[in-house]
Amino acid sequence: MKFFKLVQFLTLILFLIVNLQPLQAQGNRDFMRETGKIYVVTGVILIIFAGIVLYLVRLDKKLTNIEHQLKEGKNE
Amino acid sequence: MWWKTTSVILLIYAIVAGLLVPLKPGIDRVSPDSALTGSRLDMQIHGYNTWYSRGNTADIRVWLQYDSLRAVAGTDIRVISDTTLAVSFQLPTTLPDGGESDMLNLIVSHPTDGVSLLPSALEIEADTSASSSAANWTDNPVEKLHVVRDFSYPYRNVIYETIRNTYFHVPMWFALMFMFLVSVVYSIKYLTRPDETSDQKAVAFTETGLLFGLLGLTTGMLWAHYAWGKAWSNDIKQLMTAVALLVYAAYFILRASFDEPEKGARLAAVYNIFAFSSLVPLLYIVPRLFASLHPGATGNPAFGSQDLDNTMRLVFYPSIIGFILLGVWIANIRYRILRIQQLADDQD
Numbered sequence: 001m002k003f004f005k006l007v008q009f010l011t012l013i014l015f016l017i018v019n020l021q022p023l024q025a026q027g028n029r030d031f032m033r034e035t036g037k038i039y040v041v042t043g044v045i046l047i048i049f050a051g052i053v054l055y056l057v058r059l060d061k062k063l064t065n066i067e068h069q070l071k072e073g074k075n076e
Numbered sequence: 077m078w079w080k081t082t083s084v085i086l087l088i089y090a091i092v093a094g095l096l097v098p099l100k101p102g103i104d105r106v107s108p109d110s111a112l113t114g115s116r117l118d119m120q121i122h123g124y125n126t127w128y129s130r131g132n133t134a135d136i137r138v139w140l141q142y143d144s145l146r147a148v149a150g151t152d153i154r155v156i157s158d159t160t161l162a163v164s165f166q167l168p169t170t171l172p173d174g175g176e177s178d179m180l181n182l183i184v185s186h187p188t189d190g191v192s193l194l195p196s197a198l199e200i201e202a203d204t205s206a207s208s209s210a211a212n213w214t215d216n217p218v219e220k221l222h223v224v225r226d227f228s229y230p231y232r233n234v235i236y237e238t239i240r241n242t243y244f245h246v247p248m249w250f251a252l253m254f255m256f257l258v259s260v261v262y263s264i265k266y267l268t269r270p271d272e273t274s275d276q277k278a279v280a281f282t283e284t285g286l287l288f289g290l291l292g293l294t295t296g297m298l299w300a301h302y303a304w305g306k307a308w309s310n311d312i313k314q315l316m317t318a319v320a321l322l323v324y325a326a327y328f329i330l331r332a333s334f335d336e337p338e339k340g341a342r343l344a345a346v347y348n349i350f351a352f353s354s355l356v357p358l359l360y361i362v363p364r365l366f367a368s369l370h371p372g373a374t375g376n377p378a379f380g381s382q383d384l385d386n387t388m389r390l391v392f393y394p395s396i397i398g399f400i401l402l403g404v405w406i407a408n409i410r411y412r413i414l415r416i417q418q419l420a421d422d423q424d
Binding site for chain 2: 007010032033037041044051052055069070
């Protein structure tokens with residue numbers, strides 16, 4: 001189930017990036033299409049970074065669970 | 077360890093070089109983009125990343141090209157700004173093949189910017205009432221181009237700076253293939269000699285592969301939104317990739333649905349072999365059978381020599397190695413967590 005949460009997060013990030021259009025200046029050129037669409041590259045790098053960080057968070061939670069499990073085992 | 081350091085160094089290099097190296101000067105658009113034969117055409121050329129005012133204006137040459145032998149040279153070339161060039165053409169009375177309309181390429185040769193080309197820049201229509209013109213298709217062939225060698229990435233219309241995504245989106249798929257390959261090797265190892273280590277490693281590598289797959293698909297959708305117009309256009313490449321990722325997602329559902337871990341591990345290992353053997357057709361064979369928006373055009377929705385030049389290779393290959401090593405690192409951590417989970421469970 002946690003993996004589906006990861007999917008949800010990634011979709012949310014994509015949704016946010018694609019919907020940055022309110023930031024666009026007046027006129028018909030939107031923010032992401034300015035300066036040769038360079039912000040699309042920034043977006044791609046951010047998605048990769050965010051995805052890897054979210055996966056690290058998931059691994060962190062797994063380790064915390066194991067730590068609790070080991071602690072309980074010792075106290076018994 | 078050395079390979080972890082290597083992965084970080086390669087990825088930093090890929091991000092820095094991938095973002096800082098400039099694009100080659102290119103032609104964004106021209107106005108007007110259509111003309112009649114026999115007419116005098118005053119055209120404005122809008123460049124991208126160009127420095128038209130540098131160098132001697134008299135050295136700038138412009139052609140409207142029909143094919144490798146036939147072209148019309150531009151006259152009265154004026155630099156309006158660094159990104160705008162004004163030029164006039166005297167168009168010949170008829171088209172070379174006598175047809176009704178055709179597309180001409182625009183070539184600009186600049187002493188410091190070098191050569192830039194806009195394919196199908198001008199639509200030319202035959203004007204039957206045109207009075208005879210002095211111009212001829214073969215008078216001024218394209219020759220003596222300014223060759224400028226520099227360290228830069230190719231310029232492509234529509235794609236512009238997003239050509240840099242090659243260093244971040246594409247290595248996701250290389251990393252995915254590597255992770256799934258290692259995973260299936262461990263699955264085969266598990267089937268020939270069952271031991272927990274092989275199974276845990278197979279799980280760790282499959283999960284990391286799936287992570288790269290999701291990242292590849294998401295980054296691809298963002299890129300597609302700005303290059304193809306829509307994030308999801310039901311392109312064959314996108315559909316088949318989604319199917320491949322679902323096949324691998326089912327691997328985890330299959331494992332989780334067994335109460336006895338050993339039975340689950342055995343079946344998952346068998347399933348993994350099937351999943352891997354479906355991966356190659358789904359990602360590399362089926363998309364080639366249909367028209368696709370993905371480069372490079374129909375018949376090869378993967379990678380063509382036109383999409384990668386030697387400058388790009390200097391960043392592209394290190395980036396692939398960097399991401400693969402990072403994946404191995406992540407998978408290794410995932411495996412160790414599975415192992416200590418096992419140890420903790422045994423202790424209880």
